[in-house]
Amino acid sequence: MASTLINVPKHARRGDVIEIRALTSHIMEPGYRRTAAGEIVPRDIITSFSCRYNGSEIFRADLFPAISANPYLSFFTTASESGTFTFEWIGDNGLSQTASAAITVE
Amino acid sequence: MRGIGSIVAVLLLVSARAGEIPQDQRRSGYAFMAPDTQAMQDDDTSNPGMLWVLDGQALWTNRTGAANKACADCHGDATASMKGVAARYPAFETALGRPVDLEQRINLCRTAHQQAGALDHESHDLLALTAYVAHQSRGMPIAPASDPQLAPFLARGRELFVQRQGQLNLACANCHDDNWERHLAGSAITQGQPTGYPMYRLEWQTLGSLQRRLRGCMTGIRAQAFNYGSPELVELELYLMSRAAGMPTETPAVRP
Numbered sequence: 139m140a141s142t143l144i145n146v147p148k149h150a151r152r153g154d155v156i157e158i159r160a161l162t163s164h165i166m167e168p169g170y171r172r173t174a175a176g177e178i179v180p181r182d183i184i185t186s187f188s189c190r191y192n193g194s195e196i197f198r199a200d201l202f203p204a205i206s207a208n209p210y211l212s213f214f215t216t217a218s219e220s221g222t223f224t225f226e227w228i229g230d231n232g233l234s235q236t237a238s239a240a241i242t243v244e
Numbered sequence: 245m246r247g248i249g250s251i252v253a254v255l256l257l258v259s260a261r262a263g264e265i266p267q268d269q270r271r272s273g274y275a276f277m278a279p280d281t282q283a284m285q286d287d288d289t290s291n292p293g294m295l296w297v298l299d300g301q302a303l304w305t306n307r308t309g310a311a312n313k314a315c316a317d318c319h320g321d322a323t324a325s326m327k328g329v330a331a332r333y334p335a336f337e338t339a340l341g342r343p344v345d346l347e348q349r350i351n352l353c354r355t356a357h358q359q360a361g362a363l364d365h366e367s368h369d370l371l372a373l374t375a376y377v378a379h380q381s382r383g384m385p386i387a388p389a390s391d392p393q394l395a396p397f398l399a400r401g402r403e404l405f406v407q408r409q410g411q412l413n414l415a416c417a418n419c420h421d422d423n424w425e426r427h428l429a430g431s432a433i434t435q436g437q438p439t440g441y442p443m444y445r446l447e448w449q450t451l452g453s454l455q456r457r458l459r460g461c462m463t464g465i466r467a468q469a470f471n472y473g474s475p476e477l478v479e480l481e482l483y484l485m486s487r488a489a490g491m492p493t494e495t496p497a498v499r500p
Contacts, residue, residue, distance in 0.1 A: 141295050145287075145289035145290075159289055159290060161289060161290060161294075161295065162295075163292075163299075206449050207450060208292040208295060208450075
């Protein structure tokens with residue numbers, strides 16, 4: 139099961155600097171560990187995260203095996219217009235997960 | 245050998261206080277954490293334990309087993325029916341003649357009423373359901389059941405807590421009653437109060453049960469850990485909950 143927790147302020151004044159936080163459930167298996175039988179546990183990580191604000195990309199991050207499980211990302215942007223933030227996580231084994239959050243800018 | 249001897253001597257010397265922690269000095273593990281880790285727990289959108297709570301909420305209404313029943317079909321809205329339940333577990337189970345913890349109760353419900361297989365210890369679904377149920381008690385004081393049938397089990401839990409064991413020959417009490425204000429290799433020792441289980445441990449990078457935490461401590465003192473679900477672990481849980489009676493439930497807690 140995969141789930142995400144997004145924190146975007148519901149309301150902001152135009153020009154405000156707002157913090158956006160995104161937490162997602164993922165094991166982030168680095169691919170370096172071995173089982174008791176000596177076999178490598180295959181890598182299973184999120185490789186890319188992006189955030190779009192009304193369609194235009196405002197934040198992107200590449201993720202690597204050293205990042206801990208359930209990655210939590212926090213970043214800032216300027217509230218310019220009402221609309222939607224869309225979030226996308228892409229990763230190994232065909233992972234592609236999206237979430238969105240709305241904001242009203244006055 | 246001289247090195248080991250002096251370590252043992254130091255351990256004996258630092259056992260300054262002995263006996264149970266006075267009521268007004270009890271502190272949750274939360275109080276021992278860095279402000280950053282406290283902030284992580286306080287905000288539901290940064291507390292990773294909430295991911296399990298959300299999954300548990302979905303499982304609550306998910307029909308399963310031969311009976312094709314969901315938890316919600318019997319228990320209704322968990323936010324009402326499960327309020328305060330986790331705060332009084334482990335509870336006495338008449339059919340088994342011994343106490344069961346919350347995870348075991350969920351599995352008993354699964355096998356008896358849903359006619360589904362029991363979930364494995366520390367499996368995602370069992371932790372998620374337990375976290376969801378325990379989350380309904382967040383902020384409520386731990387209120388152990390006053391069932392007189394629990395008394396002998398509680399006494400055994402207390403015995404296990406003060407029983408020295410393992411190659412390091414330490415009892416739980418040697419650290420968590422006698423030396424909780426000190427540090428062990430840079431980490432706070434803490435009082436071992438079970439206020440936030442299941443909890444997200446940064447070291448584990450996942451949610452884990454109180455039994456997992458207890459087994460980790462036992463391995464740390466180089467003792468043979470009790471098996472998951474063993475009566476001894478439940479007795480220890482029972483004693484720990486009675487020791488923390490009145491302290492607020494924090495599930496899902498975050499710990500380093």
